Amino acid sequence: MTDTQTAGAPSTGTAASGPAGGKKDEKQERIASLWSDAWRDLRSNPIFLIGAFLVFCMLVLSAVPGWFTSGTPFAANACTLQNSLKPPTGENWFGFDVQGCDIYTRTIWAARNSVIVGVVTTTLVLTVGGALGLLAGWLGGIMDSILSRITEIFFAIPLLLGGMLIMSGREGNAWTVSAVLATLGWPQIFRIMRSSVLQHKNNDYVVAARALGASTVRITLRHILPNAIAPVIVVGAISLGVYIGAEAALSYLGIGVQPPEISWGLMISDAKDRFLQAPHVLLFPAAALSITVLAFIMVGDAVRDALDPKLR
Amino acid sequence: MTSIDKTTNVPAPRAASEGTPLLEVRDLHVEFHTRDGVAKAVNGVSYSVDAGETLAVLGESGSGKSVTAQAIMGILDMPPGKIPSGEILFQGQDLLKLPADEYRKIRGSKIAMIFQDALSSLNPVHTVGAQLGEMFRVHRGMSKKDSLAKAVELMDRVKIPAAKARVGDYPHQFSGGMRQRIMIAMAMALEPDLIIADEPTTALDVTVQAQVMDLLAELQREMNMGLILITHDLGVVADVADKIAVMYGGRIVETAPVHEIYKRPAHPYTRGLLDSIPRLDLKGQELYAIKGLPPNLLNIPSGCAFNPRCPKAQDVCRTDVPVLHRVTEQDGTELPGRGSACHFWKEQIHG
Secondary structure, eight states: HHHHHHHHHHHHHHHHHHHTHHHHHHHHHHOOOHHHHHHHHHOOHHHHHHHHHHHHHHHHHHHHHGGSSSTTSSSSSSSSHHHHHHHHHHHHOOOOOOOOOOOHHHHHHHHHHHHHHHHHHHHHHHHHHHHHHHHHHHHHHHHHHHHHHHHHHHSSHHHHHHHHHTTTOOOOOHHHHHHHHHHHHHHHHHHHHHHHHHHHTTHHHHHHHHTTTOOOOOIIIIIIHHHHHHHHHHHHHHHHHHHOOOOOOHHHHSSSSOTTSOOOOHHHHHHGGGGGTTTTHHHHHHHHHHHHHHHHHHHHHHHHHHHHHGOO | OTTTTTGGGSSSOSSSSSSSSSSEEEEEEEEETTTTEEEEEEEEEEOOOOOOOTTEOOOOTTHHHHHHHHHHHHHOOOTTEEEEEEEEEEETEEEGGHHHHHHHBBTTTHHHHHHHHEHHHOTTOOOOOHHHHHHHHHHOOOHHHHHHHHHHHHHHTTTTTTTTTTTTOGGGGGOOOHHHHHHHHHHHOOSSSEEESTTTTSSSHHHHHHHHHHHHHHHHHHOOOEEEEEOOOOHHHHHHHHHHEEETEEEEEEEHHHHHHHHHHSSHHHHHHTTSSSSSTTTSOOOOOOOOOOOOSSHHHHHHHTTTTOTOHHHHHHHHHOEEEEETTSSSOOEEEEEETTTTTHHHHHH
């Protein structure tokens, strides 16, 4: 890694900032850490740019769906049975579902639940798995053994089976689904964090920091964590998309988000019986789901490439 | 930079100057408990360093020189490491009996260490300015801005060109020699009383080695610090050190003032080391090498640890562990500071 950096970074720095270059430019050009290198990589990566644009759209869409559609799916007059299964028209771009609800409006509004599940689950998983992994890796010994065994118990539960078990008899909404996915998903981050910490904690600079009198907390947070966190971020970014897909899967099976809440998984589930008769009812939410998952995975994948020097 | 209070740079008065050495290691034992058994890395090492003095610790890999240094710094991994007995007296105070937190405060501020590989000893994700400044933030509670100004000052002091512009650079952007200078700057930051340099020039090329050693010696003189220089490079030692301790198999086998040892070694192992230095006048001849391998620390030979490799080994060497004899002239006049852990030191030095 350092080889590529030493070879690449300073030369670009000196090339870009000649004697004519302003002092501020020079300073910005010179700094080339793992992260700033990654950022430079990402800025010129079309996969990242497309993915990031789509992710940005999704975030805006879920934050303020009112900007994109005048109706709301929860209004009393939102659905009229007369419109049942009507195909797309110039006025109603996505057509109507079996209840006569506008699919465009529902698809837009359903983004919110997906994004909530993705973001909340990833945050929970990163915090819980990351903190425990850091603890286990740093403390080692008996604490590591105990935490690792507990993790393995959770790791052994299949996602869908575990989801069904936990969700049965509970109110299904974005928050409970997030809780379920986080409960079953944190062991993955725990393992990555733990192994990453183990890999870095015996590095010379950790010994050096100890020799210079840094406290344990300081060494862990300032010296080990910033070095160990890269793979965790990558997996976190990729799994954000995966969690959105998992939410749709749970909702499709009827154990995720429950009506009257709306979700792409639910919409697909409702539409599947009349697919030949009215394919648009299924295709639009399915396309929205695919694009969202794809966007997050593209971003995650690009971040992985940028942070993994072997792929440069 | 002028705004920085210069008075803080004046070396603090050395506390223990009356009689007690700055650092005294007494009969230190270190062992590592591994799956294969107990590896005895250090078996009764004693040495001392005064303020302003340089002690060179010489020895092969695995002779226990670095482990002794780590024990002094208190950075041995325990477990598997263990210090069953011994004392490390720093300014008269036994470090091994200190509570962990007080020991930590001494590290970095009173005793500092320079490591062999500067690139891997500097954290790749922080700028050198942040890492130099960390010393001041940890030990002096300085603000980020003040500590950065201090970092620039330090970099100037170790003669890094354009220090102000480079303070925001990352370790990998510096050359090997410059990185080692940064390591030295970090160790010097709080003007410690004692510096332990663990093979500070091994990873550098020969021209840079000399520069770095000169810098180290200069700063040491300026601040009147004690220096323990761990090395296996006899050439480096001759220029800088005041006295030498040669280690083998976790013991000190010979101690001497620096120039005496080159003239008249009093231990066959030291003799072997000196003979294995390439010499210009012996060009074309086969280079001498000490036969055999360093002892397995899990199973140190009985008697003198060097006996399987020693060309002069007798029966007594295989049974009795030699103590560190005081070395005297043939007529019995004492040679100050000299000692040899060889049953036949007389024959070695005078024979």
